[in-house]
Amino acid sequence: MAFFEGLKMTGGYGTGPDIINSCSVDVNRGEIVSILGPNGAGKSTAMKALLGLINLKSGAVVIDGKDITKLSPQDRVRQGISFVPQTKNVFAGMTVEENLEMGAYLRDDNYQDVIEEIYELFPILREKRNQLVGELSGGQRQQVALGRALMIKPSVLMLDEPTAGVSPIVMDELFDHIIKVKRTNVAILMVEQNAKQALNISDRGYVLVTGENKYAGTGKELLNDPRVRSSFLGG
Amino acid sequence: MDFLNAIILLLNYIFVPALTYGSQLALGAIFVTLIYGILRFANFATGDMMAFGTMVTILITWYFQSIGISLGVLPTALLAIPFAIIFMIGYMLFIDKFVFRYYRVNKSPPVQLAMVSIGVMFVTQAVVRIIIGPADQRFFDGERFIIKAREFKEMTGLNEGLAIKSSQVLTIFITLILVSILFWFLNKTKTGKSMRAYSDNEDLALLSGIDPKRVVMITWIIAGILATIGGALYGLDKSFKPFTYFNNMLPIFAAAIVGGIGNPFGAFLGGYVIAFSEIFITYAYKKFFMYILPESMEPETLVQLLSTDYKFAVSFSILVIVLLYRPNGIFKGKVL
Ligand SMILES: Nc1ncnc2c1ncn2[C@@H]1O[C@H](COP(=O)(O)OP(=O)(O)O)[C@@H](O)[C@H]1O
Ligand SMILES: [Mg+2]
Numbered sequence: 001m002a003f004f005e006g007l008k009m010t011g012g013y014g015t016g017p018d019i020i021n022s023c024s025v026d027v028n029r030g031e032i033v034s035i036l037g038p039n040g041a042g043k044s045t046a047m048k049a050l051l052g053l054i055n056l057k058s059g060a061v062v063i064d065g066k067d068i069t070k071l072s073p074q075d076r077v078r079q080g081i082s083f084v085p086q087t088k089n090v091f092a093g094m095t096v097e098e099n100l101e102m103g104a105y106l107r108d109d110n111y112q113d114v115i116e117e118i119y120e121l122f123p124i125l126r127e128k129r130n131q132l133v134g135e136l137s138g139g140q141r142q143q144v145a146l147g148r149a150l151m152i153k154p155s156v157l158m159l160d161e162p163t164a165g166v167s168p169i170v171m172d173e174l175f176d177h178i179i180k181v182k183r184t185n186v187a188i189l190m191v192e193q194n195a196k197q198a199l200n201i202s203d204r205g206y207v208l209v210t211g212e213n214k215y216a217g218t219g220k221e222l223l224n225d226p227r228v229r230s231s232f233l234g235g
Numbered sequence: 236m237d238f239l240n241a242i243i244l245l246l247n248y249i250f251v252p253a254l255t256y257g258s259q260l261a262l263g264a265i266f267v268t269l270i271y272g273i274l275r276f277a278n279f280a281t282g283d284m285m286a287f288g289t290m291v292t293i294l295i296t297w298y299f300q301s302i303g304i305s306l307g308v309l310p311t312a313l314l315a316i317p318f319a320i321i322f323m324i325g326y327m328l329f330i331d332k333f334v335f336r337y338y339r340v341n342k343s344p345p346v347q348l349a350m351v352s353i354g355v356m357f358v359t360q361a362v363v364r365i366i367i368g369p370a371d372q373r374f375f376d377g378e379r380f381i382i383k384a385r386e387f388k389e390m391t392g393l394n395e396g397l398a399i400k401s402s403q404v405l406t407i408f409i410t411l412i413l414v415s416i417l418f419w420f421l422n423k424t425k426t427g428k429s430m431r432a433y434s435d436n437e438d439l440a441l442l443s444g445i446d447p448k449r450v451v452m453i454t455w456i457i458a459g460i461l462a463t464i465g466g467a468l469y470g471l472d473k474s475f476k477p478f479t480y481f482n483n484m485l486p487i488f489a490a491a492i493v494g495g496i497g498n499p500f501g502a503f504l505g506g507y508v509i510a511f512s513e514i515f516i517t518y519a520y521k522k523f524f525m526y527i528l529p530e531s532m533e534p535e536t537l538v539q540l541l542s543t544d545y546k547f548a549v550s551f552s553i554l555v556i557v558l559l560y561r562p563n564g565i566f567k568g569k570v571l
Contacts, residue, residue, distance in 0.1 A: 051442075077444050085442070091435040094428070101425070102432045106444035148443070 001065065002026035004081070004156045004187050009049045009059035018057065019045040020211040027187045027204075029155060032178065034198045034219070035191045036232055037208035043191040044086055046208065047158050050189075051083050052076050063156065078106060082154035086161045086191075089145040092134035096125050099133055099144050103151030111151065118147040121180060139170035146177065150186075157181065159190040163197075175201050195232050199223045207232060236393070241526035243395040247384075253514040254507070255403040255472055258410035261506025262465030263483065264490035265417070265499050266458050272434040272497035273454045274335070276348035280356035281462075281487060286480035287326065287359050288463030289470045290367045292319040293374045300376065308378040310402070316467055324459035330355055331455050339451070356481075363477050372475040375402060402472040413464060414503055417457065421499065426453060434497065482547070486513065489550040493557050495564020504566060509550055517543045 005026040012019040020042045027033040035043050048054045050061055052073045060069045063079055071079070091099050100118055104111040119126035122143040128136060133144050142162055149157060162178065163171040171194060179201055182188050192198035199205050202219040207228060215228055222228050263281060270278040278284075295315035305311050334355055338348050381404055384396025421427040426449075433440040433450045441447065466480065473479070490509045494501025519539035528534075541548065557565065 073441065074444050074446075077442065083442055085438065088436055089439060091432050091439060093435045094431060098428055098432075101428060102440070102443050102445070105425070105429060105432075148439075152444075 001062075003028045003064055004050075004189070005060075005062045006046065006050050007060045007062065009046065009056050009061070011049055011054055011056040011059070012045070013054060018211065020049060020208075022059070023049075023208065023211060023213055024059075025050075025189065025206055025213075027156070027189045029187045030182060030185045031203045032182050032188045032190065032201055034195075034202040034205040035189065035208055036195045036198065036205055036222075037214070038232070041208045042211035043208055044160050045211070047083065047160055047189070047191060050158065051081065077152065080152065080155040081158065082149035082152055082156065083158045084145045084149045084160060084162060086164065090133045090141050090148065092132070094133060095130050096133055096136075096144055096147075097129045099148050100125075100151055103148035106152055114151055114153065118150060121150075122147055122177065137170075139166045139174060142166065142174055143177065146174075146181070150181065154186060156187045156189065159188065161191055161193055163192065163194055171197065196223070199233075237526040240393055240395045241523050243387075243393055243397050244523055244526065247395065247397045249511075249514050249518055251397075251399060251403055253511045255406045256514070257507035257510030258406050259465060259469040259472070259506075260483070260486050260490045260510055261414065261503045262410060262461050262468070263487035264494065264502035264506050265414070266461040266465065267487060267491040268494065268497055268499050268502040269454060269457060269461075271491070272499075273430060273450060274339070274348070276345045276352060277488070279349060279352045279484070280359055282480045282482070282484035283356050283359040283363065283477070284323075284327070284458075284462045285466030285469070285483075286363050286475075286477045287466075288319055288323045288459070289466035289475050289480070290363050290477075291322050292316055292463060292467040293367065293372055293470070293475060295319055296374045306377060308401075310375050310377045310405075310471055312374055312376075312467055312471055313405070316463060319467065320460050320463045323463045324456050327455040327459040327462075328452065331451065360477065360481065367477075369477055372470075374475065375471050377401065400472070402468075406468045406472055409464065409468060413460075418500065430454065485547050485554075486510070486550040489554040489557075492554055493565055495566055498564060498566065501564050501566040505564070508565075509553060512553060513546045513549045516540045516549050517546050 007024055008022045009024070010018055010021055023042070023046050025033065025035060025046065035046065037043050045054065049056055052071060056069065060067055062068065063081065068076055068079060091102060094102070097115070100115050104114060124140055125143055125147055128140065133141060136144065146162070159178070163174050166174065175197060178188060190198065199219040199222050204218050205216070205222045206213055207215040207222065215222060215225065217225065263285060267278060267281050270276065292312055292315045295318050296312045299311050299314060304314065306314055334351060335348065338351055378401055380398060381401050382397060382399045384398040387396045387398070388394070421431055429440070429445045430450050430453060432443065433445055433447065486509045490505035491502045493508050494503065494505030517539065519537040521534055521536065521538045524534050524538060
């Protein structure tokens with residue numbers, strides 16, 4: 001059994017139609033798992049389901065053998081699950097350091113050393129610590145978003161399109177950072193549009209189509225699978 | 236000599252009154268901006284909530300006076316304010332629990348909450364008028380002046396006197412202390428920062444484990460403090476008449492919007508922008524020009540841009556101009 005699992009999750013928004021259907025994903029600590037698929041496939045929705053931001057009609061979410069399907073998002077954060085949403089993932093009107101402090105809101109101990117660790121991981125943030133995040137570049141903002149999510153020292157980190165809207169160079173840089181985080185024994189689950197590059201750094205991946213699992217495999221397998229290549233990787 | 240007289244004239248009739256009035260507006264404007272930034276609606280009950288807080292201050296002041304408690308040269312009301320604040324916080328939390336919470340939990344649109352606040356306004360207004368009546372109330376006691384105009388003239392030998400009322404000095408002094416504490420709280424404490432975070436990005440605040448109930452409660456507590464102190468200072472300096480407080484909502488909203496709605500420091504400065512504009516534009520400069528111009532050029536008219544009866548037109552015009560050209564306010568800076 002994997003460390004963090006969504007099992008046969010079915011559900012949607014409010015009373016609307018089901019967006020995800022019997023969708024299953026899992027990830028282990030020290031592993032990067034990517035969720036790929038066309039726009040509107042329900043990738044973000046699957047992440048929201050794992051975090052408890054939408055209610056499931058059926059299925060379960062399990063962390064470290066413990067069923068957390070009934071827990072609120074806040075309580076799941078307390079269980080060590082951190083989430084970086086696709087949009088609006090920073091406090092734009094606050095400084096870099098304040099963003100990190102807010103990430104540590106649930107910590108009662110002295111988190112100054114954790115902030116130091118984040119600055120080691122993302123040196124640019126130390127330089128910009130007193131700048132408003134709204135004034136930073138896209139790539140720097142994504143680092144703030146990652147940093148904020150890492151402040152609770154999560155065991156699971158979920159990233160929704162961490163490289164959306166940044167240049168290829170910045171994308172490589174962000175992926176390097178994500179690999180560094182993985183080496184600290186965090187389970188990383190990410191949704192990506194840049195499928196090839198994402199699979200390159202992923203241990204495993206899932207392809208989601210209309211809310212259902214379509215293909216699954218290791219990063220290499222998916223990269224070399226002709227069906228996946230032709231439909232999602234541009235040949 | 237004439238030049239000095241002209242300066243004293245402006246200090247006496249423009250600068251000191253505008254600084255005082257601006258402080259009173261600033262407290263109201265921070266109240267509006269805080270509610271808007273965190274609870275996300277325009278609170279039309281602001282003026283009447285301030286009237287309510289003032290009324291409670293007055294009742295407690297009267298009680299203290301009746302049993303012979305006083306502060307000597309200082310107004311007894313200063314002693315009553317802390318008790319009135321406690322009462323007002325209770326009132327705010329009561330209204331929130333039984334009125335606003337319902338709409339917040341149901342995620343009603345901001346317009347609906349604003350309409351609800353109009354309901355709260357009518358009820359608060361009625362309660363104030365039932366308890367204390369619609370008439371003018373004076374509750375200032377203690378030493379009225381710090382410097383009297385006549386004493387100033389004797390001291391300096393100038394024609395123009397500078398009168399400084401103790402209520403003016405108290406207003407400016409208390410406002411500066413209160414606002415400094417508030418900004419320290421919002422910018423330096425964990426709870427204050429969590430309120431700014433909630434105002435900035437509610438969803439991410441929830442994902443960071445910030446408790447919205449706590450944020451809302453603290454917002455109303457601060458609102459209770461601002462409403463009571465802002466209202467009581469205005470009443471001490473001028474007089475307490477419920478209708479005036481309702482009217483003051485126009486300059487207060489103008490100040491909040493000039494400062495960039497949701498930006499407390501902007502609201503603070505906005506209070507002074509509005510107060511100075513109102514007084515600059517409605518002051519009759521005839522005497523001022525008589526001092527600085529040679530006799531041959533003395534003005535025949537009052538040299539008043541707008542009669543004081545139209546002072547609200549100034550706030551209103553500023554409001555419209557800012558909304559048209561700088562809808563995010565005239566100051567750059569962080570939101571709450
Ligand atoms: N907040 C929402 N309320 C209702 N429907 C939504 C909401 N967010 C997304 N959807 C719908 O859910 C479907 C899947 O969206 P999403 O999970 O964001 O796709 P992806 O992240 O794979 O691009 C889309 O049809 C979208 O219209
Ligand atoms: Mg998405």
